[in-house]
Amino acid sequence: MVRIVAIAAGVVYSLALVLSGIRLDSTTKMLLGWFPAACSLLLVIWDVIGWRLPGLQKLTHRPRIDGLWAVTLKPTIESHIPDGGNRGPISAYLVVSQSYWSVHARQLTEQSSSDSRSFYWSRPAGADVDRLTFLYENTPLPEHRSRSPRHQGLCSLDVARLISKEIQGNYFTDRYTQGSMELRLVDRSKGYASFAEAHQHTSNP
Incomplete structure (x- = not known):
């Protein structure tokens, strides 16, 4: 549920920018507009599998015991x-x-x-x-x-x-x-x- 809420909040924020009439007429503005949604998705990926990658796991010191x-x-x-x-x-x-x-x-x-x-x-x-x-x-x-x-x-x-x-x-x-x-x-x-x-x-x- 927390993962779903995180992604949903980012997507809703990005959609709100589009629907509010703000014109994202450049690549930079488009990237900024969808940045919250991308961050939410990355957090979920990190929580599920990213931290288990060998190089990153050594940085976190979090053992895998599942x-x-x-x-x-x-x-x-x-x-x-x-x-x-x-x-x-x-x-x-x-x-x-x-x-x-x-x-x-x-x-x-x-x-x-x-x-x-x-x-x-x-x-x-x-x-x-x-x-x-x-x-x-x-x-x-x-x-x-x-x-x-x-x-x-x-x-x-x-x-x-x-x-x-x-x-x-x-x-x-x-x-x-x-x-x-x-x-x-x-x-x-x-x-x-x-x-x-x-x-x-x-x-x-």
């Missing part, structure tokens, strides 16, 4: 996991959709799914690339909600390279659980609705 990741969650011994819960290691998948200005992460396990609600990029002192931190909301499957209620948490991914195949991370939740994460890139595919669907994809490449 795609399907196989995840191993390792809760700490101190985590308050209800009786009957999985004390780990826990197998999961993380599906990441990413542009330059937006990120959405969806984690899938056999018992629940989690969706990111807000995020920010930061770069620790001396680091070569940005680190992603996001808040998320976990929704257990109906058959597990009596034991494991809906909860929120925070996840931090320590991305070491601009193009990574493995990522280390940490998480903690408001139900007093925490642990480490190990991520391994499967491929750049997205759109998985369940753990079973993602697992089937990885089992049948």
